[in-house]
Amino acid sequence: MRRAWMLPVLLVLCGSALSTRQIVQGHPGTAAAVLLGFVLLAALNSPLIFPRSVSAPEAQRLSALDGRPIVYWRPGCQYCLRLRLRLGRRAHRLHWVNIWRDPAGAEAVRAANDGNETVPTVFVAGNPHTNPAPGWVRDQLR
Known part of the structure; x- marks a missing residue:
C-alpha cells in the first residue's frame, strides 16, 4: 500500500x-x-484515478461469470494511466487488479510475461495481452 x-x-x-x-x-x-x-x-x-481494485481470484471469478476482461495494473505506470484515461467511463466495465496490492495478481502477470511484471496486462477469455492498444480493449467490451 x-x-x-x-x-x-x-x-x-x-x-x-x-x-x-x-x-x-x-x-x-x-x-x-x-x-x-x-x-x-x-x-x-x-x-485514486483507477476503479476499485479487486483481488486476482475475485476478478477471475467475476470474469468467468460476466465475460469482462481483467486488467492487471500498478500505480505510477504511464501505460496503465494511458489505458485508463482513454477508456473513459468504460473503464468501470473492466475488472482491475493492482499487482502491488495482490501477490496473486503479480504472479498471474509474471506467468503471462516470462517472469516480468509488465503492465497493463489484459486477460480476455483467459488469454493475456500485454500493453494492448486502448482501442482494442474498448472493442473487447462490445
Missing part, C-alpha cells in the same frame, strides 16, 4: 518546496501554478 502512494506524495512534496521558493522570491502566482501542476500530477499517478 505504501509503495502505491510514494510517487504521489513525493510529487506533492516537491511541488510544495518549489512553490515555497517561488513565494519567497515574491512570485505567488507562479507558486500557485507550480503547486497546482504538481498536485494534478500526483492525482494522475495515484490509485
Whole structure:
C-alpha cells in the first residue's frame, strides 16, 4: 500500500518546496501554478484515478461469470494511466487488479510475461495481452 502512494506524495512534496521558493522570491502566482501542476500530477499517478481494485481470484471469478476482461495494473505506470484515461467511463466495465496490492495478481502477470511484471496486462477469455492498444480493449467490451 505504501509503495502505491510514494510517487504521489513525493510529487506533492516537491511541488510544495518549489512553490515555497517561488513565494519567497515574491512570485505567488507562479507558486500557485507550480503547486497546482504538481498536485494534478500526483492525482494522475495515484490509485485514486483507477476503479476499485479487486483481488486476482475475485476478478477471475467475476470474469468467468460476466465475460469482462481483467486488467492487471500498478500505480505510477504511464501505460496503465494511458489505458485508463482513454477508456473513459468504460473503464468501470473492466475488472482491475493492482499487482502491488495482490501477490496473486503479480504472479498471474509474471506467468503471462516470462517472469516480468509488465503492465497493463489484459486477460480476455483467459488469454493475456500485454500493453494492448486502448482501442482494442474498448472493442473487447462490445
